[in-house]
Amino acid sequence: MTVTEVEQGRIRSPFYPRQARIDRLNLWHDWKGYLSADGFYDTALEYFAVRNSTGVFDISPMSKYRISGPDSLAFVDRLVTRDMRKLAPGRVAYAVWCDDEGQVIDDGTIFHLQEGVYRICSQERHMSWFKAAALGMAVTIVDETAEVCGLAVQGPTSFSVLDAMELDGIENLRPFGLTTFDFQGAELMVSRTGFTGDLGYEMWITPGKAFDLWDALFEAGKLFGIRAIGTHALDQSRIEAGFIQAYIDFLPACVTVRPGRSRSPLELGLEWLVDLKKPNFNGRHALAEEKLTGSTWRLVKLDIEGNKPAHHSYIYPRKGKSEACGFITSAAWSPVCKQNIALGTVRTPRGNVGDTLYVEIYYQREMHWSKVIAEATVVAKPFWDPPRRRATPPERF
Amino acid sequence: MAGKYDAIVIGAGHNGLVCAALLAKAGNETLVLEANERVGGAAVTRSFTEGYSVSAIAHLLYQLQPQIEDDLELKGGLTTEKLGTVALSRDGNHVRIGSDDDVSGVSVEDKASYRHFRKRMTRFADLLNTYLNKTAPRLASGASKSDKLTLARLGFDVRRLGRREMREFLRLIGMNIRDEVFEHFESALLRGAISLDATLGTRLGPRSPNTILTYLYRLAGTHASLRLPTGGMSAVSEALAHSARENGAIIHTGVKVSRIIVENGHVAGVETESGDIFSSSLVVSNADPKSTMMKLVGSKNLETGFTRRVHQIRMCGSAAKLHLALDGLPSIAGVEGSEFGARFLIAPDDAYVERAFNYVKYGETSVKPVFEITFPSFRDSTLAPAGKHVMSAIIQYVPYELRSGWSVDTREAFRKVAVETLSDYMPEVEQRITGWELLTPADIEEQFHITGGHWHHGELALDQFLFTRPIGGAHQYAMPVGGLYLCGAGTHPGGGVSGAAGRNAARVILTRENTV
Numbered sequence: 072m073t074v075t076e077v078e079q080g081r082i083r084s085p086f087y088p089r090q091a092r093i094d095r096l097n098l099w100h101d102w103k104g105y106l107s108a109d110g111f112y113d114t115a116l117e118y119f120a121v122r123n124s125t126g127v128f129d130i131s132p133m134s135k136y137r138i139s140g141p142d143s144l145a146f147v148d149r150l151v152t153r154d155m156r157k158l159a160p161g162r163v164a165y166a167v168w169c170d171d172e173g174q175v176i177d178d179g180t181i182f183h184l185q186e187g188v189y190r191i192c193s194q195e196r197h198m199s200w201f202k203a204a205a206l207g208m209a210v211t212i213v214d215e216t217a218e219v220c221g222l223a224v225q226g227p228t229s230f231s232v233l234d235a236m237e238l239d240g241i242e243n244l245r246p247f248g249l250t251t252f253d254f255q256g257a258e259l260m261v262s263r264t265g266f267t268g269d270l271g272y273e274m275w276i277t278p279g280k281a282f283d284l285w286d287a288l289f290e291a292g293k294l295f296g297i298r299a300i301g302t303h304a305l306d307q308s309r310i311e312a313g314f315i316q317a318y319i320d321f322l323p324a325c326v327t328v329r330p331g332r333s334r335s336p337l338e339l340g341l342e343w344l345v346d347l348k349k350p351n352f353n354g355r356h357a358l359a360e361e362k363l364t365g366s367t368w369r370l371v372k373l374d375i376e377g378n379k380p381a382h383h384s385y386i387y388p389r390k391g392k393s394e395a396c397g398f399i400t401s402a403a404w405s406p407v408c409k410q411n412i413a414l415g416t417v418r419t420p421r422g423n424v425g426d427t428l429y430v431e432i433y434y435q436r437e438m439h440w441s442k443v444i445a446e447a448t449v450v451a452k453p454f455w456d457p458p459r460r461r462a463t464p465p466e467r468f
Numbered sequence: 469m470a471g472k473y474d475a476i477v478i479g480a481g482h483n484g485l486v487c488a489a490l491l492a493k494a495g496n497e498t499l500v501l502e503a504n505e506r507v508g509g510a511a512v513t514r515s516f517t518e519g520y521s522v523s524a525i526a527h528l529l530y531q532l533q534p535q536i537e538d539d540l541e542l543k544g545g546l547t548t549e550k551l552g553t554v555a556l557s558r559d560g561n562h563v564r565i566g567s568d569d570d571v572s573g574v575s576v577e578d579k580a581s582y583r584h585f586r587k588r589m590t591r592f593a594d595l596l597n598t599y600l601n602k603t604a605p606r607l608a609s610g611a612s613k614s615d616k617l618t619l620a621r622l623g624f625d626v627r628r629l630g631r632r633e634m635r636e637f638l639r640l641i642g643m644n645i646r647d648e649v650f651e652h653f654e655s656a657l658l659r660g661a662i663s664l665d666a667t668l669g670t671r672l673g674p675r676s677p678n679t680i681l682t683y684l685y686r687l688a689g690t691h692a693s694l695r696l697p698t699g700g701m702s703a704v705s706e707a708l709a710h711s712a713r714e715n716g717a718i719i720h721t722g723v724k725v726s727r728i729i730v731e732n733g734h735v736a737g738v739e740t741e742s743g744d745i746f747s748s749s750l751v752v753s754n755a756d757p758k759s760t761m762m763k764l765v766g767s768k769n770l771e772t773g774f775t776r777r778v779h780q781i782r783m784c785g786s787a788a789k790l791h792l793a794l795d796g797l798p799s800i801a802g803v804e805g806s807e808f809g810a811r812f813l814i815a816p817d818d819a820y821v822e823r824a825f826n827y828v829k830y831g832e833t834s835v836k837p838v839f840e841i842t843f844p845s846f847r848d849s850t851l852a853p854a855g856k857h858v859m860s861a862i863i864q865y866v867p868y869e870l871r872s873g874w875s876v877d878t879r880e881a882f883r884k885v886a887v888e889t890l891s892d893y894m895p896e897v898e899q900r901i902t903g904w905e906l907l908t909p910a911d912i913e914e915q916f917h918i919t920g921g922h923w924h925h926g927e928l929a930l931d932q933f934l935f936t937r938p939i940g941g942a943h944q945y946a947m948p949v950g951g952l953y954l955c956g957a958g959t960h961p962g963g964g965v966s967g968a969a970g971r972n973a974a975r976v977i978l979t980r981e982n983t984v
Binding site: 142145149150170171172200203204206207208350351352353354355356 | 730731732733762766767768769770771772773774775776779948
């Protein structure tokens with residue numbers, strides 16, 4: 072009898088052997104059962120790759136659900152809060168989905184692959200909810216998380232890298248557009264999407280071609296400063312872009328136990344995604360009601376004085392003694408903006424754009440704790456939003 | 469056909485008729501659309517073979533709420549005198565339960581125990597009955613003053629039973645009937661009879677939790693005094709339809725609604741299978757919650773959490789109906805010819821009922837099924853030719869989803885099993901059969917448009933009762949589509965020819981909607 076070894080523990084992405092080759096830190100964490108790198112050599116350098124050249128992040132662990140069938144449009148349209156009838160084939164939409172109480176379950180991107188065929192990409196897994204949402208509808212839902220692997224190629228030189236790969240017509244791909252190429256006999260899908268708020272693309276391919284894609288990409292990117300990056304660099308970038316993340320800036324409604332711990336899209340600054348003119352979608356009743364009666368919470372982007380990141384800080388309405396009105400969920404010193412930035416949650420009516428709030432920051436110097444009360448201004452726009460993010464065709468380097 | 473109405477009621481089951489009659493009585497122009505050719509839904513008399521008719525599903529009247537007879541001024545004469553029960557024994561030593569709770573064929577101790585048992589049960593059933601005839605209160609935020617009052621009164625009424633009886637009530641309400649009858653009675657026949665009454669029409673065995681609740685539910689209202697309407701159950705339905713028409717309602721039969729039209733989150737009317745559209749901003753469905761929400765409204769018009777919960781309502785029927793045309797009454801050992809007006813039970817002890825139930829859990833039919841039998845033609849000559857008779861029997865347990873699938877063969881196989889079991893008690897019954905009809909839960913679904921063929925439009929269990937019937941948050945008849953209400957057995961309080969759901973729904977609608 073022969074004993075074969077069974078692979079156990081976290082799943083390795085199809086790109087893992089390539090990543091292992093360049094990895095110097097051996098810092099990995101779990102992302103929905105997959106091994107995902109915190110960083111590969113130096114997280115600061117990786118961050119600067121995203122902002123100054125090109126960073127490549129492995130998005131293979133992203134949940135990917137393929138929705139097809141006669142009711143596919145009806146399905147996605149009822150699932151999310153925005154109007155999906157407006158999403159043409161070849162386009163991608165950022166969307167958020169709620170439970171019946173109008174509380175956010177997750178956000179993600181929806182790819183209209185071809186007429187009536189969609190792919191929903193998200194950080195969390197959602198088969199159970201999608202199956203429930205499919206009751207009474209003629210749709211097929213396939214979890215293709217393992218069948219499609221992906222790389223986010225993000226940064227100012229990313230266009231030049233893809234151009235050097237000879238992806239014909241890539242210069243015409245607009246933000247939130249998607250297109251396909253033949254890549255060594257396999258279909259390579261490229262979408263102009265990302266989680267960094269910068270010029271960037273996401274490339275999707277069958278796992279069998281993972282090495283080839285990686286090699287071709289890094290070969291083409293040699294002169295454009297291409298670097299693999301881990302979650303640290305990505306997290307830094309997404310805070311600068313003002314993007315929220317499940318389990319950090321909000322909890323998926325399906326995992327909260329205590330009342331008031333979940334958030335509605337209105338409370339997360341995603342009102343622009345909620346189309347109450349649609350006759351029906353999950354959470355519509357509750358959101359229409361909330362719109363009338365007002366929200367409890369508000370997500371704020373804060374520009375904070377000083378240079379000490381306000382991790383987990385309380386937010387106060389006044390400098391003097393007062394009751395906390397909220398807390399910070401994501402914080403970072405932004406090297407590219409030269410700003411001390413944060414995302415936070417405050418109780419309404421606090422947190423209007425332009426309001427001054429106060430953040431209690433604790434920091435350590437040689438074991439001893441100190442604190443400062445730093446002034447923070449509520450800002451409207453993302454901290455980092457360069458024109459190149461939208462430029463079509465993008466600038467060549 | 470087309471038209472615009474103040475209210476449209478889908479389905480002329482008894483609850484739909486009660487609701488329509490009350491809406492019309494309040495001055496609303498009300499249209500009732502019934503898919504079948506006759507009104508009544510599952511309370512209907514049908515011919516099943518040339519010259520023989522029978523109450524097709526429900527065959528005894530014991531739950532019709534007295535308030536409804538008053539509200540709708542139903543004239544008496546609907547029914548004959550109360551029926552006694554004979555729990556059959558193969559050796560002829562039957563146990564007889566009179567309509568006055570007097571039991572014969574048991575020990576002196578059992579007699580006394582039964583009186584005591586019935587006294588307690590009817591007291592609890594009376595308590596329950598008050599709340600069956602009220603809208604179940606809201607528990608969560610948004611509870612109105614009357615919700616809070618109802619809830620407080622429920623608590624107060626339970627407390628008012630006295631410390632001992634309150635404890636008994638709280639102990640018994642979730643319990644199974646088998647433990648209770650086993651504790652009180654030595655007579656196996658008596659234990660079997662009560663076990664059968666507690667589980668009739670459900671997908672529960674006597675050892676299943678909350679079968680005391682189902683027993684209490686049976687007693688609520690009239691203490692389960694059994695009556696056989698002359699002319700079968702259609703007599704009740706026709707009386708209700710007559711009352712609805714008298715109040716101005718229009719009833720169309722043979723018109724099947726295929727869709728409830730929803731526009732911008734509010735009902736706009738209904739579309740029939742033939743493509744006719746009837747408009748109304750108020751639609752009341754007597755159909756079960758699953759049919760109404762998943763088929764007629766469609767999940768596209770509803771939210772996911774809601775449809776998931778509707779989808780999960782347990783409603784697989786396990787009661788079949790067997791109708792036999794007989795060329796004469798079969799002889800039963802120890803039963804006089806004059807006794808055939810009674811109700812007969814084949815449930816010789818509680819373990820027999822539980823064993824019969826086991827099969828249905830695995831998608832099989834009982835090898836020795838349980839029977840509730842009447843010979844309605846014995847009192848009612850309209851149902852069979854002179855000298856001939858009709859037998860109407862409820863048989864348990866027969867699964868909605870037979871593992872081997874329902875076909876001509878599997879149905880015939882079960883009919884044989886049923887007749888064999890009957891022959892144990894009525895040896896010559898097989899020779900007397902001149903025609904028959906077997907309705908499995910799958911047939912009931914198809915012919916009476918009840919999902920799962922479940923009489924109660926949803927299992928009657930603590931998790932689908934009061935505040936959670938049909939589902940929590942939607943238990944006050946209004947559905948999460950503007951102008952849409954349910955009024956059938958799937959809503960509070962539940963099934964049985966009681967009319968309580970239809971009446972409660974009408975009262976909610978008349979309070980909430982800006983009707984005439």
